[in-house]
Amino acid sequence: MVIGRKAFVFGGENIPRVPISNIVHCLDMDTCTWSELSTTGDVPVPHNAHSAAAVGQVMYIFGGRTGINMGEGSFNELYAFDTRSNIWTLLKPSGVAPSPRSFHAMAVVANRLYVFGGCGEEGRMNDLHSYDIASNTWEQQPTNEDIAGRGGAGLIAVGKDLFVVAGFAGKETSDVYKYDTDSKTWSKLALDKELPPRSVFGITSMSTFIIVWFGEVDPSDQGHLGAGGFSKDGYMMDTCSKAGWELISSSGETPEARGWMQVAPCQLNDTNGVFLFGGNNLDNKRLNDCHYLSIKL
Incomplete structure (x- = not known):
């Protein structure tokens, strides 16, 4: 998660499905130094497979789990972390919260958090929920039953629209659905x-474009304990066009293939781009490297 000139890392794993800690690590992008x-x-207790999103100077963390199997040790708590004071707050919203889940996705539209899908006790889900920060209230949004329940999907906002991209629904998928947050209607692109x-790829947006980076393209035969086949390519789609996805051509040294990493938009040397941290490589090794891709639209 990048807020201003700092990147924040919370939770995750080093041994498959064993939460590593509840320490917040911070990278100062001006001095290139890490601190705890x-x-x-x-x-929060240590957990992984949660989602994170930022509004202003506050990082929000929802869900996650402590167990290996689907639904095992899952949470549905919502935490706010103020990056100015370093204070955690367990929020207690009104309304009906999303059920406990992991490997879901979260995005922000106009001071609302949106949570989509993920893996719960009953299996993979396709539901959508919103959290209004001002009123501290959860609200369930309409569900599109045409969307197969999935984990590891991408959820990204472009303007007032949300886009659900790909994910794992028993197999890797490639479909894209748009949710209009004003009319509360779904459409398939x-x-x-x-x-x-x-699935489990990096996703972000710039202007009217959605950018997808890396991800799992072939599931592991060991389930959540092993590494699948990973990609090292990136694709870009203009949401104002039906042309679809274009392979990103880049210069410099491309990071090794991986999935399960985090990406976030940021600026470096006065250029817009994408920051990448960590992930899981083809050898099932958890990574802690950082990379930056400068993007000119």
């Missing part, structure tokens, strides 16, 4: 060029 933050308040199927 001293945090107070309602500090018919694209000339489809995204190669994948």
